[in-house]
Amino acid sequence: MNNEINEYIKKHKKKKVRKKLVLFFVFFFSITILILLKAPFFNIADVKVENNKIIDSKEIISRSELLGKNIFYINQKDVSYKITANPYIEKVNLKRVFPSGIIINVVERKAVYFVKGSDGIYVLNSELKILEKRASIDGLNLTELTGVSPTSTDVGTYFNSDEKIKRIADNIGNLLEENKSDVKFNLVNLENTTSLNILVGDVKLLLGNDENLEIKLNNCIKILKESSIGITKGYIDVSFDGDPVIKKE
Known part of the structure; x- marks a missing residue:
């Protein structure tokens, strides 16, 4: 026992x-x-930026405040917040490259419109977010926007917060960006959302409401490019079903 x-x-x-x-x-x-994880060996020493065409890499790296930080202890949400404080940056994604590197991949907003204000020129993306305020648009290929009253003029906010106006502006802006022809759209007037019109030089394109905008704009481009028509001043009315009405002046 x-x-x-x-x-x-x-x-x-x-x-x-x-x-x-x-x-x-x-x-x-x-x-x-x-x-080991806190060792200097893992401190970020190399930061690269990808997919940026507008904002300089140095500015993005500076905003990120990543250099010298430990690669294991970075907060993507915090870094993204710092970088997207620049209105031109829409999204940010970070990729760790061990032992001490980071790749910052950004999605930039594209400038599409400009609005003349009493205190300067506002540069907007297609959704009417104010990307910057400047004295001129020299060097920029933008379309003037009229007929839209500002609800805010602070950089980083929406110039107009009306959801319908933003939706129509975005739809037209995307079509302008996708335009592969040499037709230059000089001005978009959104004063009346049921009677939209766009200027191409001295030719006014009468679009009516925002239905079938792509078809309407393509029809207008074909007419403008047609040498046998040769319209350089007047209007093209595609606001209704049927054949467009062309008026030369």
Whole structure:
């Protein structure tokens, strides 16, 4: 009986020793890994920016405040917030390149419109977000926007917050961006959303409402490009079903 008890005690002691050893090694390796993760070896020393065509890489890297930070402890949400404070940057994605590199992939907003204000010129994307305010549009290939009253003039906000106006402006803006012809759309007038019109030089394109905008604009481009028609001043009315009405002046 005593032998059985002694054997049980020995086994129990061995289990306690094993348990202590396991806990010690877990603790030891955890501390070791923690020290290694915080080592300068993992401090970010190389930051590259991809997909930026408008904003300079140096500005994006500066806004990110990543250099010198530990690669394991960066907060993507915080970094994204800092970078997207620039209205031209819409989205940010970070990719770790071990041991000490980061790739910042950005999605930029494209400038499409400009609005003349009493205190300067506002540059807008297709959704009417104000990207910047400047004295002139020299060097920019933009379309003037009229007939839209400002609800805000702060950079980074929407020039007009009306959802219908923003939707129509976005639809037209996307079509202008996709235009592969040499037709230059000079002005978009959104004063009346049921009687939209666009200027191409001295030719006014009467579009009516915002239905079938792509078809209407394509029809107008074909007419403008047709040498046998040769319209350089007047209007093209595609606001209704049927053949367009062309009026030369």
